[in-house]
Amino acid sequence: MDRIVLSLFVIVLILIVIELKLRWNLTKDFDSISLVTVQTCAQYPSNSKRYFQVNFTENTSIDYTKYCSSSDTLLIYIISKIDHFKRRDFIRQTWANKNQYEQLFRTCFIFVLGETSDSKIQAKILNETSTYNDVVQLNINETYRNIVFKEVGALKWSHLFAGHIPYLFKTDDNVVMDSLLLSDITKYLLENRLDHSEYMRKHELMMDFVEQMRQVDKYTLFKGVAVTEMKTVRQGKFGLHHVAWNHEVFPDYCRGLGYLFSGFVRDRLYRASTCYGKTSFFSLNSKIFGF
Numbered sequence: 001m002d003r004i005v006l007s008l009f010v011i012v013l014i015l016i017v018i019e020l021k022l023r024w025n026l027t028k029d030f031d032s033i034s035l036v037t038v039q040t041c042a043q044y045p046s047n048s049k050r051y052f053q054v055n056f057t058e059n060t061s062i063d064y065t066k067y068c069s070s071s072d073t074l075l076i077y078i079i080s081k082i083d084h085f086k087r088r089d090f091i092r093q094t095w096a097n098k099n100q101y102e103q104l105f106r107t108c109f110i111f112v113l114g115e116t117s118d119s120k121i122q123a124k125i126l127n128e129t130s131t132y133n134d135v136v137q138l139n140i141n142e143t144y145r146n147i148v149f150k151e152v153g154a155l156k157w158s159h160l161f162a163g164h165i166p167y168l169f170k171t172d173d174n175v176v177m178d179s180l181l182l183s184d185i186t187k188y189l190l191e192n193r194l195d196h197s198e199y200m201r202k203h204e205l206m207m208d209f210v211e212q213m214r215q216v217d218k219y220t221l222f223k224g225v226a227v228t229e230m231k232t233v234r235q236g237k238f239g240l241h242h243v244a245w246n247h248e249v250f251p252d253y254c255r256g257l258g259y260l261f262s263g264f265v266r267d268r269l270y271r272a273s274t275c276y277g278k279t280s281f282f283s284l285n286s287k288i289f290g291f
Helices: 002-038 085-093 119-132 144-161 179-191 198-202 204-215 263-273
Strands: 074-079 107-115 135-141 167-172 222-227 253-262
Touching: 074 144, 074 179, 085 107, 085 119, 107 144, 107 179, 119 135, 135 144, 144 167, 144 263, 167 179, 167 263, 179 198, 179 204, 198 204, 253 263
Parallel strands: 074 107, 074 167, 107 135
Antiparallel strands: 167 253, 222 253
């Protein structure tokens, strides 16, 4: 009997040792995978100037954490030119007017601008920022070709200061949009029901759209007006030099007027941008291929 008990004890001990060894190996492998995941930009130091980097202007009086509420479910960021004061005021008075539309209480609005050497304009920007708490200024020159930096700057800002918001919508300051409908769509995505929106329930033109939204993966949502098989433009304001894009057709993309996407997609895009070479993106000017 004692020999049987001893044998069982030895077997259990062996099993425990095997289990501990397996767990140690799994932990070691997991740590290795984690290290590979974190070290995504091994070709250059993490602070290398070769990377695509966007930073905010230094102004200690701005508290970006107060721009959005902890209960917000939608962030609408608007790409704007620094001297477009009237456009921004018009938007605040109309489709971004949270005082007039209770439906927008859980929507956060921000304007993304570049910087200027004009001290008078900059003084007006600082006053606008302190008055409305919705201006994000990047330390990039206010030029058309720098729009790509504004796009990434908006992703970075929302990642750092509004990471809790599940959905985002990008648009420009020359667009008039139905923010009430967009807030209804966001609520539908979160709650999967339509009783809050009479428009979405009764308007026939919305039925196909609602059915499409019912089938999307809400976690990886990225939806806009798709452009496919667009011939590459070589001349004019939007012309691309062959060095920047040596193909006769653009890759598929969403029109920049507006697109809706999830916070998960935002984080993936932002993290990818931190490992993107400065000279690897489209330049709108054939003279610009270095920084």
